[in-house]
Structures are given as C-alpha cells and as structure tokens.
Amino acid sequence: MRLSAVLTGAVLALGLAGAAVAQDKTKVGFVFVGPVGDGGWTYEHNEGRKAVEAEFGDQVETVFVENVAEGPDSERVMTQMALDGADLIFTTSFGYMDPTINIAKKFPNVKFEHATGYKRADNVSTYSARFYEGRAIQGHIAGSMTESNIVGYIGSYPIPEVIRGINSAFIHAKKVNPDVQFKIVWAYTWFDPAKEADAAKVLIEQGADVILQHTDSTAPQAAAQEAGNVITFGQASDMAQYAPKPRVSSIIDNWAPYYIERVKAVIDGTWESKDTWAGINEGMVGIGEISDAVPAEVKEEALALKNKIASGEYHPFTGPLKKQDGSDWLAEGETADDATLLGMNFYVEGIEGAIPQ
Structure with missing residues (x-):
C-alpha cells in the first residue's frame, strides 16, 4: 500500500510538473x-x-x-x-x-x-x-537601366507606405535620368497573382521596360520574364529564382x-x-544581391547609395523637393521628418496622375 501510494504520488508530481512546463510555454x-x-x-x-x-x-x-x-x-x-x-x-x-x-x-x-x-x-x-530606403536604390538602378524611359509601378493600396515607396523610387530614378516617367497601376490587393500579372502586362504594353511592385506574389516577375527585355525587383523576399534577369535585385524584409x-x-x-x-542600418531592410545583368558602374553606384543611407550620411528624402502641384516641400539640404513620411498622401513633382481616394 505504501509503495503504491509513493508511486501514485510520484506520478502525480510528474504530471503536475509536466502541466507547469506546458503552462510556462x-x-x-x-x-x-x-x-x-x-x-x-x-x-x-x-x-x-x-x-x-x-x-x-x-x-x-x-x-x-x-x-x-x-x-x-x-x-x-x-x-x-x-x-x-x-x-x-x-x-x-x-x-x-x-x-x-x-x-x-x-x-x-x-x-x-x-x-x-x-x-x-x-x-x-x-x-x-x-522600405523607402530600398526603393531609393531600386529607383537608381531603374532610372539607369531603362531604355524606354518608362518605369511601371504596381501599387497595392494608396496608403502612405506605398506612396512613400513610389516617391522615393521616382526621385532617385529622376536623379540619374531626367527623362524617366513612372506609370502606376493600382491593383487594390496585396496578393492576387492574376491581378498582379495583368497589371504587369498592361504596364509592359504601355512601354515599361522596368517593373517595380508593392504587391506580394511573384506573378509580375513571371510576366516580365515572358515579355523578354524587362527588368524587375524582388518585393519583400529575394525572389532569386528569377535572377539574374528579369529580377536584378530586391528588397528583403528581415x-x-x-x-x-x-x-x-x-x-x-x-x-x-x-x-x-x-531600415537598412538595423538590418530590417535588406538589399538582395544585385545581379550581373546590372552594369558594373550602376551596381557600384547603387551599393554606394546603400552604404550612405545605412550610415545616415544620406536621407532618401532630401531637398530641394517640390510636391506634385509645384508647391515647395523641402528646401536645399532639408530632410523630411518622420511624421510627414508616415502620413504621406502626395506625389512629388514629376509624377503624373492622381492618387486614388
């Protein structure tokens, strides 16, 4: 009886300990x-x-x-x-x-x-x-590599995060290529491969030879690959299965x-x-490997830009910059504050079309 009682007590104790461990998870x-x-x-x-x-x-x-x-x-x-x-x-x-x-x-x-x-x-x-830090680097590469001077951009929803990315990419594309134009298609989805593919195809038909996306699937990459002479950038993950071309680099969310x-x-x-x-400095935004499809000089410039952003030497939104309507926004050397960036609801000067309401 005593041995049975001891065993029962031991089993009970083990059971309670196991329950405590489970609860501690x-x-x-x-x-x-x-x-x-x-x-x-x-x-x-x-x-x-x-x-x-x-x-x-x-x-x-x-x-x-x-x-x-x-x-x-x-x-x-x-x-x-x-x-x-x-x-x-x-x-x-x-x-x-x-x-x-x-x-x-x-x-x-x-x-x-x-x-x-x-x-x-x-x-x-x-x-x-x-993410806008990575968009600056993408914009530099896009502006440098486009031959048609038309860059297509697939937006998900017209929220500040997406608008910031469009503006950052455009500013840096324009710096290296004053003739560049952005054509924007709003997919109104985060993830819908069919809609994303259709958006990419429309942009390519309109002359875009670079496609940027703020949507989540690899469908735009596949559409660009099928089209031939179009380059793309991985969004959120590396999408390296489409490297070295059309995907020439990426923004990686870590x-x-x-x-x-x-x-x-x-x-x-x-x-x-x-x-x-x-951002890039803290490692939350990664820049995927820039492929050999990018000219060596452009790759070197893009990596230098990445390093300047990471060190804090350069901010992607640095004046002089105007808003789309021509009104002054940032003076020479002035940088945007976080509050403005977090609520961004306007395009910078040079982007055509209105932001959907």
Missing part, C-alpha cells in the same frame, strides 16, 4: 494576410516565425492563420488566438490596425504587435521597416531579429508598448 500567434507560400511579404513574416521557434525551442509555441482578410474576419481570428491562450499576437498587415486595437481592448493581458500601422495602446506595439527580441521581452517580463521603424 509562451504562446505566440501570427495573423497573415496572404499564404505562407506567396514568395513575398507573408513568406518573410513566416520565416520570422520559424526563427522564433529555432531560437527558443520548447520555451515557445507558435501558431498562425494565413489568408486572413483585412476587416471583421481578422477580429474573429485574433479573438480565437487570444481565447486559445496566446500571450503575444503579431498582426502583419496595415488593414489589421483597427481590428487589433479593438481586440486588444477585450484582452488587456495579451500583448499585440501590429505591422505598418500607427495606433498603439498599453498592450499594442507597432513596427515597420523603412523580421526575424525583431520577432525574437519581442518574444524574449514577453518571456522576460520586460515587454512594453513601443513603436519601431527600422
């Missing part, structure tokens, strides 16, 4: 706007999730839901994650901003991190990357260090609400 949720196999935006966020698992091992459990529409459906997904015990939830698209704030109010003990937004709360942080840092803060009990906006 930090549960981290990710809400994704596209599929993890999109080859772009969501793919890189999911690589960050995997990096968290690799870093913390049995200390964490990660869960994710992909293809979550921006709007009410995202609130349902966030709610379910919180109810299922998530300690930290990353919501990885601009359109999740208000839903994140709404759900965070209902779950004050859950930490939330919203990508690319600007609304914070005691339990909601925001984070984004200075979320892993940030995700690891923020999960560690939750584990340590040091997490606080904050805003992070990092």
